[in-house]
Amino acid sequence: MRTPSLYSQDDPITAAMKPPSTETEAERSARLYAEAEAKRVSEQIDEDLREERERLKRRKGDVKLLLLGQAESGKSTLQKQFQLMYRPNSLDQERHSWKTVIYFNVVHSIRHILATLESWDDVLDDETDTITMDDAQSLGPTKLKGNGIADQPSPSTSLMDGSVIHGSPHSVANSEATGSANHSTPKDSGALQIANLRRRLSPLVATDTQLADRLSGGITVSGSGKGAVYVRSGWQARTIENALGKIKQKRPSSAAEKKARESISQEVTPDPMVQEVGRLLEACEEDIHELWSHPTVKGMMAKRRLKLDEWSEFFLRHISRVAAPDYVPTTDDILHARIQTMGVAEHVFDVNIHGKSVTWHLYDVGGARGQRHSWVPYFDDANAIIFVAPVSAFDQACLSLRPYLEEDPRTNRIDDSLQLFTQICSNALLKSVHLVLFLNKTDLLRAKLDRGLKVRKYITSFGDRSNDYETVVQYFRAHFLQVHRRNNENRRVLYTHFTSVVDTKATQRIIGNVRDSIFRGYLQSAALV
Numbered sequence: 395m396r397t398p399s400l401y402s403q404d405d406p407i408t409a410a411m412k413p414p415s416t417e418t419e420a421e422r423s424a425r426l427y428a429e430a431e432a433k434r435v436s437e438q439i440d441e442d443l444r445e446e447r448e449r450l451k452r453r454k455g456d457v458k459l460l461l462l463g464q465a466e467s468g469k470s471t472l473q474k475q476f477q478l479m480y481r482p483n484s485l486d487q488e489r490h491s492w493k494t495v496i497y498f499n500v501v502h503s504i505r506h507i508l509a510t511l512e513s514w515d516d517v518l519d520d521e522t523d524t525i526t527m528d529d530a531q532s533l534g535p536t537k538l539k540g541n542g543i544a545d546q547p548s549p550s551t552s553l554m555d556g557s558v559i560h561g562s563p564h565s566v567a568n569s570e571a572t573g574s575a576n577h578s579t580p581k582d583s584g585a586l587q588i589a590n591l592r593r594r595l596s597p598l599v600a601t602d603t604q605l606a607d608r609l610s611g612g613i614t615v616s617g618s619g620k621g622a623v624y625v626r627s628g629w630q631a632r633t634i635e636n637a638l639g640k641i642k643q644k645r646p647s648s649a650a651e652k653k654a655r656e657s658i659s660q661e662v663t664p665d666p667m668v669q670e671v672g673r674l675l676e677a678c679e680e681d682i683h684e685l686w687s688h689p690t691v692k693g694m695m696a697k698r699r700l701k702l703d704e705w706s707e708f709f710l711r712h713i714s715r716v717a718a719p720d721y722v723p724t725t726d727d728i729l730h731a732r733i734q735t736m737g738v739a740e741h742v743f744d745v746n747i748h749g750k751s752v753t754w755h756l757y758d759v760g761g762a763r764g765q766r767h768s769w770v771p772y773f774d775d776a777n778a779i780i781f782v783a784p785v786s787a788f789d790q791a792c793l794s795l796r797p798y799l800e801e802d803p804r805t806n807r808i809d810d811s812l813q814l815f816t817q818i819c820s821n822a823l824l825k826s827v828h829l830v831l832f833l834n835k836t837d838l839l840r841a842k843l844d845r846g847l848k849v850r851k852y853i854t855s856f857g858d859r860s861n862d863y864e865t866v867v868q869y870f871r872a873h874f875l876q877v878h879r880r881n882n883e884n885r886r887v888l889y890t891h892f893t894s895v896v897d898t899k900a901t902q903r904i905i906g907n908v909r910d911s912i913f914r915g916y917l918q919s920a921a922l923v
């Protein structure tokens with residue numbers, strides 16, 4: 395008997411693959427279509443693998459730029475400016491996903507305002523209302539340790555030390571413990587108005603968790619503290635996918651995926667949940683406006699019992715636009731939107747310089763204290779670092795993960811930035827890396843100084859210097875330069891810029907300068923010149 399060979403007529407595999415003799419014409423064309431589709435997918439995979447191999451080969455000559463700095467310093471906002479400059483279309487494709495973030499920012503701000511008001515029984519109680527603007531500022535001068543500005547080692551000193559805040563939030567626990575009967579009984583008309591607003595806004599506030607889930611794709615770290623929502627690289631596409639369930643998990647380099655995303659975001663099918671939030675926002679616009687301009691809210695903010703983040707104020711100021719039924723985020727809105735980075739997100743751009751196109755890999759890291767360990771693997775082959783330090787943060791405490799992103803009242807943010815900068819300057823792996831410092835959020839610093847905030851109230855070593863913008867920024871700059879000088883074995887240059895990275899025109903000019911200086915260093919180190 396003949397042994398069946400691979401090529402023989404009675405080969406079992408060939409026989410199994412043969413279409414049945416009863417195949418109809420419709421079945422035949424379905425089969426041919428399926429076979430063609432399988433071939434196309436297989437070729438696509440081959441093509442992806444080839445692209446990936448090419449990419450890895452090219453990578454050797456690529457520029458790797460790390461964006462480092464503490465949480466909320468402006469790294470991702472700076473990354474958006476790079477994106478605007480080098481891949482403007484990609485921001486357009488993401489525009490709709492940013493709507494979810496902005497809605498989340500608004501809803502979360504309202505929730506924060508209402509929760510803070512509740513903890514103070516919705517009123518500015520006269521008895522507890524003895525705090526003055528000056529008192530509010532002196533929540534304790536910061537005596538910074540180590541290389542800190544005050545240069546006074548004093549580990550136990552905190553922002554709160556030595557400060558007396560008259561009055562305290564009426565926590566539920568307290569009122570229960572003391573048997574306070576009037577905890578939820580508004581006494582005056584202001585409190586009654588707020589109680590009504592709270593009731594009317596409750597359906598909107600309730601969407602907070604759903605929006606957080608949508609953004610983080612179910613792996614959210616949200617809850618207490620500042621109610622953080624973390625997103626990993628590629629979240630923009632995921633918010634669309636989560637909503638539509640259309641695209642299966644694929645590698646980001648897949649051309650098919652890119653195409654699918656493009657078509658989805660161009661004629662985006664709205665996410666019903668986000669649409670519902672949009673409808674609620676529209677219905678609540680007047681109420682949000684009333685809450686935001688309510689004297690109690692304004693009073694609490696003036697007394698710094700209620701602290702709103704810059705993005706909260708931005709979107710609440712623009713609420714009539716954001717709550718409009720046909721709202722599409724503007725580029726300025728996207729630059730102000732806030733979402734925390736988790737881990738390290740890589741962004742790739744082709745940068746054209748002197749007729750030569752070089753691929754840049756931008757690594758945007760999560761800056762919270764609990765995230766910093768994830769930076770280290772990227773130090774090995776980095777060419778350049780932009781360290782972003784928010785100089786407006788002189789009156790703010792540091793953010794850390796405990797377990798959620800929240801303020802750690804023991805450390806002033808500028809001190810945290812200086813400590814972090816010391817670690818970066820002194821890190822052996824980074825000793826030859828081109829170093830750029832962005833002293834950021836200068837617009838917010840200016841606004842704080844214009845409002846009368848005194849730097850010396852928070853940073854004792856500032857002493858009797860003039861509280862004007864120029865003196866303050868030069869004072870901060872001097873401290874960063876000092877850190878650099880003390881940790882500069884290789885005598886490398888530190889390039890510093892005063893920035894407000896939400897300002898597109900100014901930032902893009904600075905990015906141009908930075909690109910040229912990084913590129914010069916890159917060419918020298920690659921011995922190409």
Ligand SMILES: Nc1nc2c(ncn2[C@@H]2O[C@H](COP(=O)(O)OP(=O)(O)OP(=O)(O)O)[C@@H](O)[C@H]2O)c(=O)[nH]1
Binds near residue numbers: 471
């Ligand atoms: N007004 C103003 N806002 C800024 C500036 N830079 C950043 N922001 C805002 O500050 C918020 C935080 O900025 P991000 O870029 O998300 O901060 P980050 O450094 O990426 O923070 P993590 O991802 O948590 O490490 C966003 O709402 C930005 O719009 C600035 O120069 N001026």
Ligand SMILES: [Mg+2]
Binds near residue numbers: 470733735758759760
């Ligand atoms: Mg970020």
